[in-house]
Amino acid sequence: MNERLAKIAEVLDQDLNLAEAALLIAMEEYPGLDIDSYLRKLDELAAGVQQRLPAQVGLEETLLTLNQFLFVEQGFSGDTDNYDDPRNNFLNEVLDRKRGIPITLSIIYMEVGRRLGIPLKGVSFPGHFLVKFSTREGEVVLDPFSGGNLMSKEDLVEMLEETYGGTTDNGHAPLERLLTAAGTREILVRMLRNLKGTYLRREQYDKALTVIDRILLIQPDQPDEVRDRGCIYERLECFRAALENFQSYLALRPSSGDAPDVHRRIAELKQIVACLN
Known part of the structure; x- marks a missing residue:
């Protein structure tokens, strides 16, 4: 598929x-x-x-x-x-x-x-x-x-x-x-974001991760989805994956308004990952 x-x-x-x-x-x-x-x-x-x-x-x-x-x-x-x-x-x-x-x-x-x-x-x-x-x-x-x-x-x-x-x-x-007409990819991504929100509200995080992968497959240039994937991995205690996604997010959007918070989370995750080694 x-x-x-x-x-x-x-x-x-x-x-x-x-x-x-x-x-x-x-x-x-x-x-x-x-x-x-x-x-x-x-x-x-x-x-x-x-x-x-x-x-x-x-x-x-x-x-x-x-x-x-x-x-x-x-x-x-x-x-x-x-x-x-x-x-x-x-x-x-x-x-x-x-x-x-x-x-x-x-x-x-x-x-x-x-x-x-x-x-x-x-x-x-x-x-x-x-x-x-x-x-x-x-x-x-x-x-x-x-x-x-x-x-x-x-x-x-x-x-x-x-x-x-x-x-x-x-x-x-x-x-x-x-009222601008939406392209096909835009329609599919909006539908997927609706589904992602539904899964997150139900705390079905594995399914939400799969939906994010679909979004990025259809429309790769979506930094917010990379950040959200990091948040889900962090919640699931998949700390290495969370760290990688947050770092990728900052590489894509270094001057974002939430950059200070993401930097703080990266620092915390680095400490956690170091303890896992």
Whole structure:
């Protein structure tokens, strides 16, 4: 699986198969996963929408039919009851259970849309992944987590305020910049970071380490992940590995704001490792 994911990670971003890469990530948890069968499920969902469309149809009607089919007929919905369930981060589980979090539901929405010829793009919005498409009048933002609802500017500002706990005029990026289309690697890394957070909150540190390895395979230039891996190794009392990761982090980001704290931890770890020799 590592080799297959590594090969996919080498492909140019625009040529990356988002669904296949997401399913390869899920194989870590589900070793016998039949990726092709889940790709066929996406094909079947798209075929279900296509069957309900008239011969001549515009983008708006196609999206309305897509929403009706996925979220009403098929019953896909946001998992508001068990949001932090690790299964919500795995595309196979979301396709099976029809419950997910914003990013996995958005991946399904985009992948079904792509099969229908709809140019949907992911938006790595703070705190809540979204989907958008462009029209002559401007960009339209949709929320698959809430049934494909259209998001107004007021909705987006309110979402930002909920994420940041108050007003949004405190140095955050302008709304337009926050709606920039996310590349495939960015989407995969955000999904993996969600999963990492879930594992850390559950104190499943071995699984969190595996997720970090996946992140660095897909997007190697991520110093924060190297630092976080050091923190996990330190917690697991793998002191040599923790020391190596903290040193690597400082080599990548010598002037980081947390550099003094990392230097202190390195000094402490050197003493511990010396005693182990």
